[in-house]
Amino acid sequence: MSLINLRVWLKIPDAEAATVKNTLARRMGYGDILADVKKERLFSIEVDSGDVQSDVQSDVQELARAFAKELVNENKESHKVLIDSLEFEEGYVPVKVALHIEDGEAISTRERLRSRLGYQNVVDVKKATIWKLYFRTLKPEAEIAAREVAERLLINPHKDSFEVLSQS
Amino acid sequence: MKIAVLQFPGTNCEFETLVAVKAVGMDGEIFRWNRPAAELSSFDGFVIPGGFSYQDRVRAGAIAAKEPVMKAIAEEAEKGKPILGICNGFQILVETGLLPGKSSSASKSSQREESSSASVMLSSAEMSRPGIDMALAQNVMVSGGKIVRRGYYCDWVNLRHESPIRRCSGSFAIERGALLKIPIAHGEGNLVTTTPGLIKQLNESEQVVFRYCDRNGRIINEFPYNVNGSKESIAALCNEQGNVLGMMPHPERAFFAWQLPAFDSRKQRPDEPGPGRKVFKSMKCYIEVNA
Numbered sequence: 001m002s003l004i005n006l007r008v009w010l011k012i013p014d015a016e017a018a019t020v021k022n023t024l025a026r027r028m029g030y031g032d033i034l035a036d037v038k039k040e041r042l043f044s045i046e047v048d049s050g051d052v053q054s055d056v057q058s059d060v061q062e063l064a065r066a067f068a069k070e071l072v073n074e075n076k077e078s079h080k081v082l083i084d085s086l087e088f089e090e091g092y093v094p095v096k097v098a099l100h101i102e103d104g105e106a107i108s109t110r111e112r113l114r115s116r117l118g119y120q121n122v123v124d125v126k127k128a129t130i131w132k133l134y135f136r137t138l139k140p141e142a143e144i145a146a147r148e149v150a151e152r153l154l155i156n157p158h159k160d161s162f163e164v165l166s167q168s
Numbered sequence: 169m170k171i172a173v174l175q176f177p178g179t180n181c182e183f184e185t186l187v188a189v190k191a192v193g194m195d196g197e198i199f200r201w202n203r204p205a206a207e208l209s210s211f212d213g214f215v216i217p218g219g220f221s222y223q224d225r226v227r228a229g230a231i232a233a234k235e236p237v238m239k240a241i242a243e244e245a246e247k248g249k250p251i252l253g254i255c256n257g258f259q260i261l262v263e264t265g266l267l268p269g270k271s272s273s274a275s276k277s278s279q280r281e282e283s284s285s286a287s288v289m290l291s292s293a294e295m296s297r298p299g300i301d302m303a304l305a306q307n308v309m310v311s312g313g314k315i316v317r318r319g320y321y322c323d324w325v326n327l328r329h330e331s332p333i334r335r336c337s338g339s340f341a342i343e344r345g346a347l348l349k350i351p352i353a354h355g356e357g358n359l360v361t362t363t364p365g366l367i368k369q370l371n372e373s374e375q376v377v378f379r380y381c382d383r384n385g386r387i388i389n390e391f392p393y394n395v396n397g398s399k400e401s402i403a404a405l406c407n408e409q410g411n412v413l414g415m416m417p418h419p420e421r422a423f424f425a426w427q428l429p430a431f432d433s434r435k436q437r438p439d440e441p442g443p444g445r446k447v448f449k450s451m452k453c454y455i456e457v458n459a
Contacts, residue, residue, distance in 0.1 A: 016225040027234040101360055104306055104318035153234070156227060156263070158303035158362050 001123065004064045005082040006043040007130070008072050014039050020131070024149060033145060036134040042086075042096065043071055043109065046124040063119070070117060071109070086165070091134065093146035093164060097154050098128035100161040130165075169455050171196035172211040174241075174257075176221035176232045181254065181420060185217040188420040192448045194455075201232070205240035212455050213250040213337075214241055216257030218353075218418055228304065228356045229259030238264045250337035250454050251412045252447070255354055258304065258404075258414030265299045267414045268375055269407035270366060302361035304416075307354070309391035316391055322353035324429050325395055325417060327378040327403055328385045336377050336406035338413035340450035340457070347385050348378070348443040349432065350417040352403075357396040357416040359405075367399055377413060378404035411454075419444030 021037035024030040045067055049060055064081040072079045088094045103126070110125035131154055135142035143164055150162040171189045175182045175198050182198050189196040196215075199208065208214070222231035232238065238260065245251055245266055253261040261267040309317040329339055329346040342348075361367065370376050379401040380394050381387050387401050388394065394401040396416070404415035421427055422444035428435040434442075 015223070019222055019225045019231055023231050023234050027236070099305075101305055102308065104308060104315075108318075153230065154226065156230070156300055156303040158300065158360050159305045160227075160303075 002047050002049045002060045003084050004043075004045040004047060004060065004067060005086045006045065006064070006068055006071060007040050007080045007082065008043070008077050009038070009040040009079075010076060011078055012076055017131075020153065024153065028152065030145070030149065033135050033137050033141075034133065034149075035136050036092075038092070038132040038134075040130040040132065042128040042130050043067070044086075044126040044128070045113070045122060046126075047119075048121045048123055050121070063121075066119075067113065070113070088130075088132075088165060092132040093135065093142050095131045095133060095146050095150050095154060096128050096163045096165055097131060097150065097160055098126065098162075099159055101159050103127055169194045169213075169452065170211050171213045171215060171451075172199035172208060173197070173215045173217060174199050174201065174237065175217075176201045176219070176235070176260075178221045178223050179217055179219035179256070181218040181418065184423075185215055185254070185420045188423045188444070188448045189215065191423065192445065192452050194448075194452050199237070201235050201237050203237075205236040208237065208240045208244060211244075211249075212459075213451055214244065214252070215451075216241075216251070216253040216260055217420070218255030218257060221256055221260060224256075224356075227263075228256060229261075229263040232256075232260045233263035242266055245407070245409075245412050248409065248411050248458060250451050252338045252451060253412075253414040254418055254420065255352075255357075255416055258416055259356065261412060261414045262302060262304055263300065265301070266412050267407055268301050268366070268370055268405050269412065270301045270363070270369065301363050301366055302359060304356050305358045305360045306356055307358050307395070308397035309395065310397055311391045320353075320355035321395055322351065323392070323395060324349055324351050325403070326381050326383050326385070326393075327417060328381040328387065330376045330379055331374045331406070334457075335374050336410045336413050336450075337454040338404075338406070338415070338447050338450055339377050340454040342446050342450060345385065346446075347381070347383075348419075348422075348446065349428070350419055350422045350444050352395055352417045354396070354416055357398060357403075359398040359402050361399065367402075370402075370405065371400075373408060375406050375408065376400070376402055376404075377406050378402075378415060378417070415447075419447035423448070 017039040106127040113119045113122045422442040425434045425440040426438040
């Protein structure tokens with residue numbers, strides 16, 4: 001099994017991230033510590049990579065490129081592929097938000113890849129939003145604040161869960 | 169009797185809602201979200217209409233719930249004034265914590281706003297209780313144990329009034345068991361909760377105001393009767409005091425008989441009131457009785 005993580009973000013300004021930044025700064029009292037908010041979509045695609053062979057890694061890379069072609073609109077989005085890992089840059093706190101109830105969009109994506117596009121080795125697809133919170137404070141405080149932001153705005157605990165991810 | 173019909177960026181049912189408010193004999197005006205929130209105290213009741221406030225960014229109702237006007241609405245709710253949230257208005261009331269209001273979340277969240285500059289000082293116990301009792305999640309239509317459809321759906325639905333007469337401001341003048349045909353149009357109306365015992369509690373305290381049903385009033389917890397997968401076919405809830413009502417269906421779109429669908433014979437009698445009128449008349453009755 002291999003896990004293809006596809007990070008996708010807009011090249012154009014992200015209005016949703018701007019609204020979140022604005023709400024946190026102007027309505028929720030984070031103006032002093034919050035510098036910026038950015039957002040990414042994350043597809044985590046589990047594929048059956050078959051028997052262990054020397055060219056498995058290159059096959060998975062090839063598959064990842066094909067998935068990106070299907071799931072990313074190059075006209076407005078950029079992406080990054082990570083295989084069996086999920087790393088983020090320094091300078092922000094990444095917060096992963098996903099549904100803990102059934103995710104219809106993720107199921108549709110899996111079915112589209114498997115049934116419509118013929119990628120039978122796709123085992124599972126999970127979708128999440130990565131909120132990239134840029135704080136003016138240092139790491140321990142920034143991570144505490146990120147957790148608080150997630151609980152106060154980014155999730156509804158009755159359907160969403162979140163995870164503060166560590167950077168590379 | 170003056171009603172404020174709230175307008176957020178992305179609200180799109182405010183004008184027909186205002187028509188409905190005025191047509192039952194109440195005075196009303198559209199109240200933009202960026203007006204001074206303190207002005208809300210001069211109104212006798214409030215309607216948060218449907219639409220897509222802030223384009224449903226983050227999730228439906230989440231951003232609007234943080235606006236100062238919603239803090240003022242929570243204060244007016246404490247005074248017992250009637251508040252009706254329709255569709256996106258219901259989602260906003262849930263995100264504000266005013267509905268179902270079991271954990272007095274509105275007051276908790278306003279305490280947080282005040283202490284927000286020292287945000288990291290919040291205790292972990294407080295953080296583990298976000299103060300929202302439920303969510304209106306993405307629609308999932310289930311039939312025969314299988315998911316047959318997901319996402320946005322619009323149709324005419326039948327509703328059964330579940331609470332006793334005078335229990336809730338928005339159904340104050342509606343008999344228990346009455347059936348109403350009203351349209352829905354939403355993508356996130358699926359009531360889910362992780363709060364243990366919440367649904368039982370809501371049933372016991374008669375806070376479930378409307379349920380989706382078939383044309384004979386039978387509750388069938390399957391699509392196409394339950395149109396969004398909502399727990400126990402719940403379509404509308406009120407708070408414990410009964411003055412705050414949130415409902416996914418749009419009563420303002422069934423206010424006049426001529427708004428009914430072509431297959432309904434009442435459509436041919438345009439002078440007759442539509443079933444949605446009862447909700448607005450109830451609100452008026454509630455204000456008259458509680459004035």
